[in-house]
Amino acid sequence: MVKVLENPFYYLDNFQQVLQWIAARYDDLLDNAERAFLAQFAALPQPSRALFVRMAMRKGVLFRASKLDYPEIGDTAAACAPLAELGWVDREPVLALDDVFAVLQKPELALLFALQGADKAARKADQLAMLRERHADALPLAGWAALTGGTAPPDTIYHMQMQPLCDRLRLVFFGNFHQDWSEFVLSDLGIYQYEKVDFPPSARGFRTRADIDAYLALHACRERFANGEPPLDVLHDLPSADGNEWLTSRRHRLQFQMAQHLEKSQDWDGALALYRDCPYPGARARAIRVLEKSEAPDDAYALLRQAMAAPESDAERQQLLRMAPRLRRKLGQPKEPAAPAAPVVRLDLALPMPAEDWWVEGVVRDHLSGETCPVYYVENALANSLFGLLCWDAVFTPIPGAFFHPFHHGPADLHAADFHARRTAQFAACLAQLDDGRYAETIRRNFAAKFNIQSPFVYWGALDEALLELALACIPASHLRLWCERILADIAANRSGFPDLIQFWPDERRYHMIEVKGPGDRLQDNQLRWIAYCAQHAMPITVCYLQWAA
Template identity: 30%
Template sequence: MAETPATTELLPADYYLQNFEQMLASVAERYLDIFPAEQQGALQCYRSLPDKSKMLLVRLLSRKGEWFRLDKLHYAEIGDIATALLPLLSAGLLQQMLPPLDVWFGAMTLPELKSLLHDINEPLLRHWRSKQQLWQLLQAAPELPTQLPQWQQQQGLVWLQLNCQPLLDLLLLLYFGNRYQDLSQFVLSDLGLQRFEGYPLTREGRTYQSSIELKTALSLAALADNWEQTTQQKEPIVLADWLAQLPAPQDNPLLERRRQKLLLKLGREAERQQQLALAMSLYQQCHGWDAAERLCRCLEKVNPPQALAVLTSLAQQTQNETQQQIVARIFTRLSKQRTITDNSQVLPTFQQVAPYKPIEISLVLLPNTERRVELLTQDYFLEQGFDAWFSENSVLCGLFGLAFWDIIFAPVAGVFDNPYQRAPRDMYQPDFVARRQTLITQRMAQLASGDKHILQQHFVCKQGLVNDWVNWQVFTEPLFKRCITTFSTEFLLALFQRILRDPQHYRSGHPDLLLFTTDGKPQFVEVKGPSDKLADHQIHWLHFLADFYSAKVCYVSWKHTK
């Protein structure tokens, strides 16, 4: 979220400093004793600063990049930037230094470049028509970057470089525990745009126990960021270089999970580079289902009998129909290779996915480029007298989130890092249910008795609080009341058991529309526009729902108009 005057006008002038200090205090209370020495020093320097200098530093830390032009820094609440800057330079938190050529060039405007290069006696730079073309010319002349200090002196520009970015990286890692939240999260909360569930944050439940673990966490985060940048820019990947940067196996479960996530990505890249032996070696270092599946696919090509052994183990670990289908397809291919001679003795626990063809209906509607095909289909059913809701994943997920709200946010050690979490850290990990099994068993028994009071209580008491399972904008009170009075206990129990088997997988693929007939009976409808096809997991959901209520797929075509 970008900060604008419209979003911050109701906040104190130094709101960002208060937010930073809040984050710092929370992290220090839980982790200060294991801070690396370098960050300890940076933190001490920060605490010795006057308030205006702290404000300027936090402003710069909140901006993108580590290089800044002094002439571009203007903050009314700070006042004289030069005065606020001096303590930061003295403390070594900022330094005055020339940036690399690409950074310098990116920060220059076209008029500035024209003025600067006008008198430079360099034939190569006399003819250019765009900034991109000029950059290409500069890159083609290796000797030109040596003139950068002279150019800077001509302009009288002062450049500043952050020297304490690692401190912010550490604070963000320890406070948010992820790579997608940052200081803007405080603004969302301060403005009341997001409100979160309350849960204890204790030193005993902290994620990391040593400075070595902190350094490893930062290293893995940097590797993940570099991997994302490398793949997005489609740069060449030298696997040996990446493997050399990976840490050794970790005792900390979270760090080991992050390390194995990178191993899995490197294994996939090894497959793409036809380095199957390396890929299999990497997959064998991982414990997840996805890694075992990739290992089985590799073995399929080089050692089918061994692939069958891995497949047998894989079949015993399936948590959803998609995984069962994958096992079945590999099994079929191995059978065709005559790897398997006696099917009755293979995969004894394997459960085939029963073939299912959903009930189909067809509609011909007038095209409307301003509305989604699902909404046009909803309009049609409303005109036919149905109570029609475009709910997609929000109804079934919402019911689950309300039924288990207090259990999802139960004070389990090591799953909450900050006050702004949509779910516990282990929400989509295999051990989520195991760590809360007693509470879940009690809740399922309560629901089995026909008592739906807990859903109603959570709907009222938790209204508006952030929960990764509950979309309040869609799952409104009228829709909730229809669901809670219509859906049977048998259906709710089966739904919750299904989601608990694999929360990550089963949170998506739900039908687009929920309809209620005039006599109150529910119907689920998956909408498919022209040329759109059902995905496997959507078919599986329709199959499950059809055991309780009407569940169909509606194929929409467009009516041709003259």
């Protein structure tokens, strides 16, 4: 923390950096009040600016002056005076009963409301419930004392009036509400390093002020849904987000989640209507399932046949193949012969249980590994890292809705259905290197130049130069292309499910993947899909079943 603490106003500098960033890139999306805020903030004394940022970065909008005691700011009341003159902070706010309970401690509440006996000893929540029956008032703190005849604490309550504007500016900068000001600190400390991405005007996530309003409306709908409001009530207020692919994708995801809620509540009609109107991945398969649950097998089977003609992904195809036999039975149709699966090699091992701490993949790794044929535990790390290093430039291509600020762990639209489609040319250029041998040098170069920079694909902690060189020497470019193409086909589903272990024979320039299952374990859906894909394309893979020797 030394690096941050050397500058006691680090948080103010970070906030001002955000304002400068927004002014330089989004001035045309600001209204007059927001532009006035930027100008007025810059003209404030440093202590006032610092106090404003301290409040803006804390939770809530009500603060006690006694809790805003910061050495670098000094006199809190003096620092607050210019903020109050601008109307940004109210130093005598009207407080509802719930507000009073939020800012005062239990002993202070007992004095303010003159509580005695059992009422004084009751839990704070019970005191609030009791007093709600007596007080529907909203008064300044001194007014509450006058009303109750009690004693208010010798403190001032500040109401931060500008939080909605600060939230809007934070959204414009980060492009979301899950990141906050701590990103600056993590970067300053060197804990996280981020790829430097160009931010041309054409790549802005928010292109119009209406885009920002649509995001805020979507966020409000998401909050209402999360807080238990009926989905169909929330649905009426969902903004269309037309013309912005990134926002449209977020809308579809929320619609899918609301449909899932209706399905769990057995509101078949409501769920079906939302699923049918939602292009989010998985919605069509859920619509088929809802039709089946609602005793409409004919409609379910018709939609299944339509989906089977053009599955949206391997994951959907897997679901459809499981539902089809059940629906055919319900309709009295004959059983269809299953398509023959590509054979997968099986290895059964019976090994003594280690006396020390162990994990099944490690036991199998140690058993199979040899001096000339080392085995590594890689699971999803190796394939994703090779993909991420080869396709680094494509992943970090600045396109609208992908990057908003310098603190990106990856593109904001990474899991959007059109992620690949929006970068087709860039990914094609990266994968073309697999055809002429350039890929190995690109991977090595990015491994060195980008080391420890945040990436949604590269597992820096699991990859070293020795493993990288073995992989480049032993895995054919044609196999690496197949891995990359499948990851791109469905990033959300296909980034996981890779076999646990990989074994190399460097003298023979070959490799073998091994999925390990311990006693009682079974293959998961995404593992089954990867195993089938590897077997289909003649990539060497084995499923190892470990049992403990008696």
